[in-house]
Amino acid sequence: MRTGSSLPPRAGVGFKPAHFHDILNEPKPVGFLEVHAENYMGAGGPPHAQLAALREHYPLSLHGVGLSIGSMQPLDRDHLARLKAVCDRYQPASFSEHLAWSSHDGVYFNDLLPLPYTPQTLVRVAEHIDQVQTALGREMLLENPSRYLHMAESILPEVEFLAELSRRTGCGLLLDVNNIFVSSTNLGADPQHYVDAFPLARVKEIHLGGHHVDADGAGAPLLIDAHGAPVVPAVWALYARVIAHTGPIATLIEWDNDVPEWPILRAEADAADRILADTARASAA
Amino acid sequence: MVAVFESALSEALLDPERPLPSSLRAAQPESADRRFAVHRNNMVAGLVEVLRERFPVVQKIVGEEFFAATARAFVLRCPPRSPVLAGYGDELASFLAGFAPIRELPYLADVARLEAARTRAYHAADVAPLDVAAFAALAPAEVHAARLKLHPSVEIIRSPHPVVSIWAMNSGELTLAPIGDWRGQDALVARPRLEVEIRALPPGGAAFLLALAGGMPLGQAAERALREHADFDLTGNLAGVIRAGLACGIAGNAATEAAP
Numbered sequence: 001m002r003t004g005s006s007l008p009p010r011a012g013v014g015f016k017p018a019h020f021h022d023i024l025n026e027p028k029p030v031g032f033l034e035v036h037a038e039n040y041m042g043a044g045g046p047p048h049a050q051l052a053a054l055r056e057h058y059p060l061s062l063h064g065v066g067l068s069i070g071s072m073q074p075l076d077r078d079h080l081a082r083l084k085a086v087c088d089r090y091q092p093a094s095f096s097e098h099l100a101w102s103s104h105d106g107v108y109f110n111d112l113l114p115l116p117y118t119p120q121t122l123v124r125v126a127e128h129i130d131q132v133q134t135a136l137g138r139e140m141l142l143e144n145p146s147r148y149l150h151m152a153e154s155i156l157p158e159v160e161f162l163a164e165l166s167r168r169t170g171c172g173l174l175l176d177v178n179n180i181f182v183s184s185t186n187l188g189a190d191p192q193h194y195v196d197a198f199p200l201a202r203v204k205e206i207h208l209g210g211h212h213v214d215a216d217g218a219g220a221p222l223l224i225d226a227h228g229a230p231v232v233p234a235v236w237a238l239y240a241r242v243i244a245h246t247g248p249i250a251t252l253i254e255w256d257n258d259v260p261e262w263p264i265l266r267a268e269a270d271a272a273d274r275i276l277a278d279t280a281r282a283s284a285a
Numbered sequence: 286m287v288a289v290f291e292s293a294l295s296e297a298l299l300d301p302e303r304p305l306p307s308s309l310r311a312a313q314p315e316s317a318d319r320r321f322a323v324h325r326n327n328m329v330a331g332l333v334e335v336l337r338e339r340f341p342v343v344q345k346i347v348g349e350e351f352f353a354a355t356a357r358a359f360v361l362r363c364p365p366r367s368p369v370l371a372g373y374g375d376e377l378a379s380f381l382a383g384f385a386p387i388r389e390l391p392y393l394a395d396v397a398r399l400e401a402a403r404t405r406a407y408h409a410a411d412v413a414p415l416d417v418a419a420f421a422a423l424a425p426a427e428v429h430a431a432r433l434k435l436h437p438s439v440e441i442i443r444s445p446h447p448v449v450s451i452w453a454m455n456s457g458e459l460t461l462a463p464i465g466d467w468r469g470q471d472a473l474v475a476r477p478r479l480e481v482e483i484r485a486l487p488p489g490g491a492a493f494l495l496a497l498a499g500g501m502p503l504g505q506a507a508e509r510a511l512r513e514h515a516d517f518d519l520t521g522n523l524a525g526v527i528r529a530g531l532a533c534g535i536a537g538n539a540a541t542e543a544a545p
Contacts, residue, residue, distance in 0.1 A: 041369045042408030043437070046479055049411075066368020072288030079368060104288075104295040108365040110335075111298075111327035116290055116308070148320040150310040153290060186320070188312050216320060218313035224323055 003138040005094040005172050005204040007032050007061055007250035009280075011272035013265055014063075014254045020050050022262035024057070030269050032093065034061035034252050040090075041082045055090050061205065061252065062092035066108060069128045069142070070115040071101035080135050087136055094205060094250075096141035096174045097132070099125070099162065112145055116153035117161040122168075129169040141204050142166070143174035146225035147183040158183075163199040172204035177239045178231065178254075182211050182223040191238055200246050208239060208272060209254035228257035230268060240275055247283055248276040297321070298328055299361060332360045332373065339374050340400045342455045343381075343393060355384065371408050375401055392446035399452050399472050402440040403483060406476040409438035414477040414530030420523075423535065429504030433497050433526070434534030438476040441491050441498075445469040449485040477530030489517030490525070497526075 010031025015023070023029065033054055040047055054060075067079060087095060100112035115121055132140050144162060156164075166173055175198065184191040210229030216222040231239075231253070243249065253268045293306035311317040333356040337344055344352040359380050365373045378397035387393050414436055423431055442448060449470045453459040471491035474483050486494070489510035496506035503523070510517040526532055 038369050039371075042371050044411035045408045045476065047408070049479060068368075072291055076368075082369070101291060102368065104291050106366055107295065107299070108368045109295070109298055109328050110331045110365065110370070111324050113291075113294055113324060148323045149317060150312075151290065152308040152310055216311070216313065216316035218311075218316035218319075220313060220316065222316070222320060222323070 002133060002170075005139050005141055006059075007093045007205055008059060009248035009250055009276060011269040011276065012061065012250060012252050013269050014252060014256060015051075015054065016255075016259045017047075017050060018259055019262045019265065020054075022266075024053065028057070029266055030058070031273075032059040032061055032250060032252075034063050034254075037062050037064040037083055037086050037095075038066045040086050051090065059093040060090055061094045061096065061250070062086060062090065064095065064097040065112070066102055067097050067132065068101045068103040069097050069132065070099055070113075070121075070125055071103060071128075072115075072121065072124050073104060075128050075131055076103065080132065083132075084136055087138070094141060095136060095138060096143055096205060098143045098145055099158075099165075100145045114145065114147055114149070114151060116151040117156040117158060118153060119156070122156070122161060122164060126165055126168045129165060129171050133169065133171065139170065139172055141172040141174040143176050143207065144179050145183070146176075146179045146186075148186050148222070148224075150187060157197070159194060159197045159199075163202070166199060166202045173199065173202045174205045174207060175200075175203045175242065176207035176209075177242060178207065178209045178211055178235050179225060181232075181235050181238060182225050185221060185223045188220075191234075192241065195238060195242055200242065203242075203246060203249060206239065206242065206249050206251040207254055208235060208251060208268075209256075226257055227254045230264075231271075236271070236275075239272070240279075243275055243279045244282075248280050251276065294324075298325060299364060301325060301361070328364075329357055329360050332365065332370075333357055335370050336360075336374050336377065339404050340377065340397055342400055342452050343377075343397050345455045346390065346393060346396065346451075347387065351386075355381070355386070358384075371404065375405075377401065392444070392448060392451060395442065395444040395446055395448045396451055396455075398444075399442050399448055399474065399483065402442055402472075402474040403481050406438040406440060406474050406481045409436075409476060412437055412533045415527070415532045415534065417527055419535065420527055430502050432500060432502050432536035433532040434536060435494070435498050436475060436477050436531055436533045438474070438481075439494070439498065439531055440474045441486070441494050442472040442474065443469070443491050444472065448472055449483065452483065473529075473531075475529060475531055482529065487518070487522065487525070489514035490522055493517065493519075493522050494526070494531070 008031045012030050012032035015033045015035050098112050180191045180194050208231045209227045212224040212226040214222040251272045290308050297303045305321050311320050336356045363376050378394045382394040447470045449472045454461045471486040473486050492513040493506050493510035496509045507519045
């Protein structure tokens with residue numbers, strides 16, 4: 001039996017230890033919390049004490065950044081076992097990972113690296129997703145990446161690649177709306193087309209976050225998925241377009257660098273909650 | 286399947302001098318390097334930040350800029366072998382010991398060893414330390430043969446430098462002041478509850494604790510410590526072990542041997 005993803009259709013935030021007391025002292029300010037799985041793979045200590053306390057009050061989304069699902073090399077079985085241990089310990093409502101690779105020949109690169117989209121890589125990634133879902137006994141969600149460059153070997157559009165992976169493995173999808181905006185800008189594509197082509201019925205969670213605006217040195221903007229700023233208006237608009245199609249879906253505000261004071265992060269979550277509530281009302285009317 | 290693109294990207298990430306893998310394309314070809322730099326930066330700057338958080342005192346001693354340059358060299362020489370980054374930097378101390386630009390700071394590697402141990406203690410398993418009553422229950426005749434199980438967070442760092450004083454002065458635990466009496470110190474790192482504690486051990490204390498950690502009974506461990514330091518004080522050291530919560534089991538004593 002495979003457990004499905006079951007996050008509430010509300011706004012949540014990525015948990016930062018600096019906000020621990022703020023979150024516990026307010027009655028239910030957000031619908032769920034998300035943490036990076038790799039930060040809770042130590043044996044014990046304050047990180048586990050905090051997460052255990054939060055878990056009593058909040059549904060948890062466990063988000064992996066190091067499984068390297070998009071690698072053509074075999075998955076790291078030790079890492080999969082560590083993930084299973086974190087899932088067993090905290091019973092998260094959802095587990096998600098990225099369509100990317102981060103390890104090669106035993107070296108971990110601390111980044112989400114791109115893979116070409118071909119029928120061959122599709123088979124390999126689908127095998128990895130099957131392996132993860134079997135090991136964890138649950139459905140996983142796969143997230144669309146931020147892209148900075150084209151890959152010459154790619155022959156399938158990313159949206160098609162993700163849709164086919166979801167169809168073959170039964171995995172859900174995590175739609176990162178900021179990543180759509182970042183990738184589309186960087187690769188010269190239309191983010192609305194991406195959203196309109198996306199298999200939205202398979203989306204079980206949405207990520208929103210800020211990006212850094214840089215220049216590519218050749219006259220074009222270079223957007224960097226830095227998670228260190230508020231969500232920009234264009235991404236909010238794209239998000240509203242998604243939600244209008246899907247109805248309310250669990251929506252995470254990611255803010256991992258230059259972490260702000262709690263009220264600022266909370267205001268971002270409140271803004272997402274308002275869009276979710278408006279959509280719920282509109283569909284009920 | 287041969288993952289040519291993966292090997293090519295890996296090599297380019299680990300060697301900044303290498304040209305960009307040919308499969309990566311940008312609409313304006315001259316912007317490809319700048320775009321790939323995002324990945325290089327995520328890797329190197331991201332890992333430098335991980336090291337900065339784990340080794341704040343090393344950074345305080347050498348300064349931010351020098352630390353960043355040193356950490357960058359370390360990242361490219363010893364990239365992580367695991368996605369669990371809590372353990373990343375365990376080898377920084379040995380890297381520093383052989384790093385020519387810091388030859389004039391011979392104590393820096395030991396400060397790094399101490400800070401690495403501090404993070405390991407932070408993430409160590411949670412086990413309740415034994416209380417005084419558990420020791421009081423030992424019959425006097427049993428004391429010498431008793432084997433203590435040390436708390437999983439306990440580490441001993443022996444240094445020919447005053448490593449604990451240097452650490453404490455640069456971490457804000459003590460006021461920064463010249464160290465007149467430059468002598469070696471043995472550091473004890475432990476986290477019996479939620480806070481990591483670091484302190485200098487009394488004479489013979491390190492030999493005693495290392496013997497206990499090696500499974501030696503109390504009596505033998507005390508003899509070992511006495512051989513190293515004639516003024517080793519068993520009563521004081523044992524009281525220190527109990528007070529600091531460094532023991533979490535007594536082998537041969539059923540009441541306290543239960544697995545955590």
